[in-house]
Amino acid sequence: MPHDPEPPPAKKFKPGSVFFRLDKNKPGMLLPRKGNVTTPIDVQRKQLPIYQAKPQLLNQLRQLHNAILIGETGSGKTTQIPQYLYEAGIGRPGVIAITQPRRVAAVSLAGRVAEEKRTQLGKLVGYTVRFEDVTSSETKLKFMTDGMLLREAIGDPLLLRYSVVVLDEAHERTVHTDVLFGVVKTAQRRRRELNKIPLKVIVMSATMDVDLFSEYFNKSPVLYLEGRQHPIQIYYTKHPQSDYLQAALISVFQIHQEAPPSHDILVFMTGQEEIEALARTCRDIAKHLPDGCSPMVVIPLYASLPPAQQLRVFQHLILLYTSLTISGIKYVIDTGMVKAKRFNPDSGLEVLAVQRVSKAQAWQRAGRAGREDSGSCYRLYTEQEFDNLIPMTVPExxxxxxxxxxxxxxxxxxxxxxxxxxxxxxxxxxxxxxxxxxxxxxxxxxxxxxxxxxxxxxxxxSFPLEPRYAKTILLSPDYCCSEEVLSIVSLLSVDSVLYNPPARREEVLAAHKKFISSEGDHMTLLNIYRAFKKVGGNKEWCRENFVNSRNMNLVKEVQAQLREICLKLSLKLESCGSETGNVRRCLAHGMFINAAELQPDGSYLALDTHQSVAIHPSSVLFQAKPAYVVFNELLHTSRCYMRDLCLVDADWLLDAAPEYFGRKLHLTKS
DNA sequence: GAGCACTGC
The missing domain is CATH 1.10.10.2130 (DEAH helicase family, winged-helix domain)
Structure with missing residues (x-):
């Protein structure tokens, strides 16, 4: 591909540079649709592709205990199947549960179905997600997150409240969905053995990888639904691209100059840094576009941006890598790369690394171009490279x-x-x-x-937390500091409450300085939380102090939920006030598995796995070099970093697990 | 002296 060391002038990107090859063997995947926003709701329902199949579908679903339903986005399966079941009396008098991997999906689907049934949300149709339960005794169609159903299963492993469980978006294979597969299968079997009302399980997925699903659920039949996807033209590069960022840049301008301005471009990339860099370059080059070329609007989009920015109206270019739903996309550029977490059980280490997407992910990305009308997907890799991708993403x-x-x-x-x-x-x-x-x-x-x-x-x-956090909370009454520990655990279980725009680094450091505790990051976070509560969660205060008020409010919700659970367990809740040493003692006892020891050469040794680790430069203890710390997590990037550290005494660790550390010390010697 | 994709209870 053409390559200049200098940022090339826009002319270089004029149409005609043969960059992509048309793939004639893979035409548009599915059928076009006719859409009309003003159509009455019941007419709209009947226009869905799934409506034609309703009689056969019901016939099948009535008889089957298990069914796998394959349908593309837009087939209407998620909104219609639950209603069909209910209207046909299948599963009465029990409740039909429909699980979703994401909260927003559960909430909005419930809203849509309630609208279609012309009932108030929370009556016949409701939803349950964390912090929110909009259901009543009348609720028969219940949309919920899969994590929520899993939590309900603790009190009711046979899921006796439900006659039908619909596991939607099964192809995403989240941890929760995968555990639920086993839970519903077990419940089904047990209910049969105990002569209880049978449980019907319907697995809904967008992909064609059905053998695994079918095999797992006792060779259950697979029902296929026609989708509503418009044709998508797929393009591949002629040659492998050594630099997918450069390739993305060229493609953006090529499409921009050829396409009508009302058609948006979506670029799938791997992370914030990449997105910001490409956005900057695009804007720079866009300033020097030749006359007659329509202006380019570049919108970076990623999860850690404040929501207001995500909702901005955009015109021509979007850079994006999440699964947000956006309409009006005509062109998709797929870099073929994704950032994903891998886990090494031996070291207990999570590694975040850029890697190739799976075929399933590539098809999903391409599909984003055909939601409203026909579209194009430009893959920045060759067809042969595509063929060599793994078929499915490794389940979480x-x-x-x-x-x-x-x-x-x-x-x-x-x-x-x-x-x-x-x-x-x-x-x-x-x-x-x-x-x-x-x-x-x-x-x-x-x-x-x-x-x-x-x-x-x-x-x-009983806590919706990682076990070591739950343990720390359960220990906290012994140290008379449950209030502090509840706050700290809540702070650690949401995304960062600190806002760090790199451009305002000096201001950020100055603003955060007053909260810094020499005892470590946990106590620093606690100081921020205490200050936040003191000003009543004031938004202006958050802005001035570079504190993320959205995440801070989430902390409050989490803390309220955890406190509730503590009360149910009759834990004594009290504050240690300024005796913060108690808190650190408690953290040392709860987190002793994540302890590290300063070595003579100034490095740290993680005592559990005996690997060399370092203090992350974002830690307030970065320059302090304490002899012993416990840390919240290890992050393997350029080095193996400990994040969120707390200063502890060696004695506390030994006291927490004498036998364990005895063994570890023995290992060090040998 | 670094830089963390997305969810979820």
Whole structure:
């Protein structure tokens, strides 16, 4: 491909440079649609592709205990299937649950279906997500996050309130969905054994990788639904691109000069930094576009941007990498890369790395171009490279820490968690590491080779938190600092409450300086939270202090929820006031697995895995070099960094787990 | 002296 060391003038991007090759073998995927916004709602329902299939669908669904439903976006399956079931009396008098991986989807779908049924939300149709329950005794169609159904299963493992469970967006394979697969399958079997009302399970997915689903659910039949996708033209590069960012830049300008201005371009990229850099370059080049070329509006879009900015109206170019729903996209540029987390069970380390997308992801990205009308997708890789992509993204359950999953399964009374019937089994090492972690925390115990939940473990499971956080909260009454620990855990379980625009670095440092505690990041966060509460969550205060008020308010919600659980468990809630040493003692006892020791050469050794780690420069302890710390997480980027550190005494760690540290010390010597 | 994709309970 053409390449200039200097930022090339716009002329270089004139149409005609043969960059893409048309792929004639893969024409548009599905049928066009006719849309009309003013059509009455019941007519709209009948215009959906799924409506034609309604009689056969109902016929099948009435008989089957399990069904796999494959339908593209726009087939109407998520809004219609629950209504069809209800209208046909299938599953009465029980409740039909429809799970979603994301909150917004659960909420908006419930709203849409309530509208279609002409009822008030929360009556016949409702939703349940964390912090929000809009259901009543009348609710028969209940949209919920999969995590929420999982939590409900703790009190009701057979899911007896439900006659039908619809697992939607199953192709996303989130941890929660994958665990739910096993939970509903178990509930189905147990209900049959106990002669209870049968449970119908419908798995809905957008992809064609159905064998796995079908096989898992006792070879259940697969029903296909026609979608509503418009034709999409796929283009590939002639040659592999060594620099996908450069390729994206060229493609953007090529399309911009050829396309009508009302057609937006969507570029899939891997992260904030990349997006900001490309946005800057595009804007610079756009200033020097030749006369007659329409102006270009560049909108960077990523999750950590404040929501107001995400909602801005855009005209021509969007740079984006999330799964946000945006309409009016005509052109998609797919870099073929994604940033994803990988997990190493041996080191307990999560690595965030840029890697190639899967075929499924590539098709999903392409699909974004055909929502409203026909579109084009430019893949910045060759067709051969596409053919070599892995078919499906590795399910999250195979690349995450399983501690909370294992704890959850045990709470559900699953007899043999080590051999749980996962659709895609995580590695035995990952399972073993998780159980060992729980054992160290005292959540499980081994008796004659069998693993069982302890009373402490049962309490830990009642918190929607990682086990070590739950443990720390449960320890906090012993140190008379539950209020502080609740705040700290809440602060750690949301995205950063600190706002760090790199352009205003000096101001940020000055503003945050007054909160800094020499005891570490946890206490610093606590100082910020205390100050925030003192001014009553004042937004102006947040702005002045570079504090993210949205996340801060989320902290308040989380804390309220955790406090509620503490009260149910009759934990004593009290504040230690200025005795912050108590808080650090408590953190040391709860987080002892994440401890590190200063070495003579100035580096740190993580005591659990004996790997060399460093203090992340964002920590307030970066220059302090304390002898012992506990940290919140390890992040492997350019080095292995500890993030969110708390200064502790060696004695506290030894006191927390004498046997464990005895073993670790022994390991150091040998 | 770095820079963290997206969810969810």
């Amino acid at each position: 359950i195979q690349r995450c820490n399983l501690a909370s999953v294992m704890l959850h399964l045990m709470t559900l009374g699953i007899p043999d968690v080590m051999n749980f019937d996962f659709m895609s089994k995580p590695s035995p090492e990952a399972v073993r590491a998780a159980v060992e972690h729980l054992e160290l925390l005292g959540a499980v115990e081994r008796k004659e080779g069998q693993v069982s939940l302890t009373a402490l473990g049962k309490k830990m499971a």
